[in-house]
Amino acid sequence: MNLDRREVIGAMSALTAAAVVGADATAEQSKSKGSAAKLRKVATEEACSIPEVAAALQNVARTAWNNLDTKLVNRIYNARPEAPSPLLPMLLDIDAGRLAVMDENDVDMHLLSLTAPGVQMFDADLGTELATLANDRIAEAVRRHPTRFAGLATVAPQDPKRAVKEMDRAINTLKLNGFIINSHTNNEYLDEPKFWPILEAAEAMNAAIYIHPRAPSDGMAAPFRDYRMETAVWGYGMEVGTHAVRLMLGGVFDRFPNLKIVLGHMGEAVPFWLWRLDFMGNPSWKLRPNKLKPSEYFKRNFAITTSGVEDHLALGYCIDRIGVDNVMWAIDYPYQPTTPAVAFIDSAPIADADKQKIAHGNAERIFHINCC
Ligand code: 1WB
Ligand code: MN
Numbered sequence: 001m002n003l004d005r006r007e008v009i010g011a012m013s014a015l016t017a018a019a020v021v022g023a024d025a026t027a028e029q030s031k032s033k034g035s036a037a038k039l040r041k042v043a044t045e046e047a048c049s050i051p052e053v054a055a056a057l058q059n060v061a062r063t064a065w066n067n068l069d070t071k072l073v074n075r076i077y078n079a080r081p082e083a084p085s086p087l088l089p090m091l092l093d094i095d096a097g098r099l100a101v102m103d104e105n106d107v108d109m110h111l112l113s114l115t116a117p118g119v120q121m122f123d124a125d126l127g128t129e130l131a132t133l134a135n136d137r138i139a140e141a142v143r144r145h146p147t148r149f150a151g152l153a154t155v156a157p158q159d160p161k162r163a164v165k166e167m168d169r170a171i172n173t174l175k176l177n178g179f180i181i182n183s184h185t186n187n188e189y190l191d192e193p194k195f196w197p198i199l200e201a202a203e204a205m206n207a208a209i210y211i212h213p214r215a216p217s218d219g220m221a222a223p224f225r226d227y228r229m230e231t232a233v234w235g236y237g238m239e240v241g242t243h244a245v246r247l248m249l250g251g252v253f254d255r256f257p258n259l260k261i262v263l264g265h266m267g268e269a270v271p272f273w274l275w276r277l278d279f280m281g282n283p284s285w286k287l288r289p290n291k292l293k294p295s296e297y298f299k300r301n302f303a304i305t306t307s308g309v310e311d312h313l314a315l316g317y318c319i320d321r322i323g324v325d326n327v328m329w330a331i332d333y334p335y336q337p338t339t340p341a342v343a344f345i346d347s348a349p350i351a352d353a354d355k356q357k358i359a360h361g362n363a364e365r366i367f368h369i370n371c372c
Pocket of ligand 2: 045047264307332
C-alpha cells in the first residue's frame with residue numbers, strides 16, 4: 001500500500017536524521033561547503049504539527065463523525081501503540097531532526113505549514129485558539145532558525161472575523177510569510193461570501209493563500225469511500241481542483257483582482273484542464289458573467305508548487321501553461337521523501353535561470369522570504 005511504502009521511506013530518513021549529531025553543527029557544515037554551482041532550494045509545502053493540535057485531532061477522529069478525513073487522521077494520530085506512525089514524530093520535529101534531513105539533502109529552507117486538515121475539523125473556538133498557538137510555535141521555529149525556516153500562518157475560517165484578526169497578527173507581528181487553508185471548511189468553500197473578509201484581508205496584506213488538500217467534502221464523498229481514494233492518491237487533488245474552479249467561475253477574482261492563491265501537487269490537475277475550462281467557462285457565454293477566462297485568472301491569480309509530482313513532462317507543461325514565474329519547488333515533507341524531490345529539481349531539463357526561479361526565486365518573491 002502506498003502510505004506504507006512512504007512510511008518506510010519516512011522511517012528510513014528519520015533514522016538517518018538521528019545519526020547526524022547537532023543541527024547547528026550540520027548547518028555550519030552546509031554553509032561552508034556551499035559553492036557557486038549549488039542550487040539554492042526553498043521547499044514550499046513542508047508540513048509540521050504541534051502536540052496540542054495532534055491531541056485535538058486524536059479526539060476528533062475518535063468521534064462517530066463520518067467525515068472522510070477521519071480515516072487518515074486516525075492512522076496518524078490514533079495509531080496502535082504496537083504500530084506507531086513514523087509520520088507523527090517527523091511532523092512534530094521543527095528542529096534538529098528536520099534540519100538534519102535538510103542538510104543531508106542540501107535543502108536550504110522549509111516553508112513550514114501546519115499539516116492537513118489544519119484546524120478545520122474543530123469548532124470555531126478550538127480552531128481559532130489552536131491556529132493562534134500553531135502560528136506562535138511556527139514563528140518561534142523561524143526565529144530560532146531564520147535562515148532555514150519560513151512559515152505560513154494557519155487560518156481558522158470557521159470564524160471569519162477572528163480569522164482576519166489573527167491573519168493581521170500573523171503577518172504584522174509574527175512576520176509569517178502567507179497563509180494556509182486546507183480546502184473546505186464544514187463543507188463550504190472560500191467563494192462563499194461569509195469567507196470574503198479572509199480573501200479581502202489576504203489581498204490587502206499582499207499575502208498569498210496556499211490552498212492545501214484535505215479529503216473531499218461530504219457532498220462528493222461517496223465515490224471516494226472505496227479503495228482509500230479520499231487520500232493523496234486522487235481525492236485530495238479532486239477536492240482542491242474543484243475548489244480552485246469554484247473560485248474562478250464564482251467571480252472571486254473580479255472582486256479581489258490582486259489575490260494570490262497557491263496550489264500544490266502541480267496545480268491539482270487544473271493546468272491540464274485550462275483549454276476546456278476556457279471553452280466551457282468562457283465569459284462570452286451568458287452563463288459566465290466573469291470578466292476573464294479561467295486561464296487568465298489562473299495566470300494572474302494562482303501559483304503552483306511541484307509537491308509530490310516529480311514528473312519532468314508535467315513540469316514542462318505547467319511552465320508553458322502558467323509561466324515560469326508561477327511555479328515553485330516543494331517536497332511535501334514528511335509525506336514524500338526528500339532525496340528524490342531534490343533529484344527531480346536538480347535534474348529538471350530546463351534552463352538554469354528558470355531552475356533558479358522554481359527552486360527558490362519565485363518562493364522568495366511570492367512568500368516575501370528574505371533571501372540568505
Ligand atoms: C498524505 C499527504 C497524508 C498529505 C496527509 O495527511 C497529508 C498522504 C494529513 O500522502 O497520505 C499532504 O500534505 O500532502
Ligand atoms: Mn502536503
